[in-house]
Amino acid sequence: RIAYVNGRYVAHADAFVHIEDRGYQFADGVYEVCEVARGFIVDMPRHLGRLNRSLTELSIDWPVTRGVLPIILSEVIRRNHVTDGLVYLQVTRGVASRDFVFPAADTKPSLVVTARKADPAAAAKRAESGIKVITVPENRWDRVDIKSVGLLPNVLAKQKAKEAGAQEAWFVDADGTVKEGGSSNAWIVTGDGVLVTRPAEHGILRGITRTTLFEVAAKLGLKIEERGFSVAEAKAAREAFISSATTIAMPIVAIDGAPVANGHPGSITLSLRQAFFDVAE
Ligand code: PDD
Structure with a gap:
């Protein structure tokens, strides 16, 4: 495997950043995960747009020009022979x-890129059986709209999910509404077949997959309501699912151990998943 580190393509085993990188010491950095399908990076312009937003919010400079980054991503994908999988970038x-305040203006941001293969057949199989989620109280800061590498609450929540035999943890607000997963956005489908997902203006990450699913839903003639929903509403919903670059639209079959509907993946979720690749670019 090959990784990109600050201007060089190096063997994955020899890919290092300095111990005083601010990402390592302060989680002072941002990232993107893009899905690679049939050799192409899915929704690349949107990922670059969100990266730009994250960098701007934190006053971190682009490590390379916006035009060059796609070339580096493609090169890492090519050198790792990835046709289906994901590409990860971190700035x-x-x-x-070590000093909390920003370093001197001439400090260069670090850029790291890795890519790895995934098996589309395995993902399809997972979608056929669906996943389980647990709920945990929201304990993150209120700037989770920035895709920061500071992910300790997400790590702990997803570990808790794993120990409970689940694959994702939903962060739930003090008022009982579902915010999002540890690494995904949260959706339900009402009895009338309307998709419901929380507005992304505040308190969640605006998922790229979430945005593209709005277009997929429009193509399928499905209505979307952007509003909060409670854990109780999700448990009683016709369908529930998560979305992310790594899962696309993945059906949920149980929430905190209680089955969603008949405990099988929902048909609307599966049709969204099917149609996703026709819309995504
Ligand atoms: N996570 N919410 C959170 C907290 C996330 O970490 C992610 C993505 C999403 C979905 O965003 P997108 O559709 O752009 O992937 C929502 C990535 C996959 C990760 O951290 O691995």
Whole structure:
């Protein structure tokens, strides 16, 4: 395997950043995960747009120009022979002697890119059986709209899910409404076949997959309501699912151990999943 680290393509086993990289010391950095399907990066312009937003919010400079980054991503994908899988990129504020305030203006941001293969058949199989989620109280900061590498609450929540035999954890607000998963957005389908997902203006990450699913839903003639929903409403819903670059639309069959509907993946979720690749670019 080959990785990209600050201007060089190096063997994955020898891919290092300095111990005083601010990503390592302060989680002072941002990232993107893009799905690779049939050799193409899915929704690349949207991922670059969100990366730009994350960098701007944190006053981190682009490590390379916006035009060059896609070339690096494609090169890492090519060198790893990935036709289906994902590409990961991370930008941090760079290497500097440990100090909380921003380092000198000439500190160069760090850029790291990795890619890895995934088996589309395995993902399809997972979608046929569906996944289980647990719920956990929201304990993250209120700027989760920034795709920061500070993911400790997400790590702990997803570990808790794993220990409970589930694959995702939903963060739930003090008022009982579902925010999003540890690494995905949260959706339900009402009895009338309307898709419901929380508005992305505040308190969740605006998922790229979420945005593209709005277009997929429009093509399928499905209505979307952007509003909060409670755990109780999700448990009683006709369908529930998560979305992310790594899962696309993945049916949920149980929430906190209680089955969703008949405990089988929902047909609307599966049709969204099917149609996704026709719409995504
Ligand atoms: N996670 N919400 C959170 C907290 C996420 O971490 C992610 C993605 C999403 C979905 O966003 P998108 O559709 O753009 O992937 C929502 C990635 C996959 C990860 O951290 O691995």
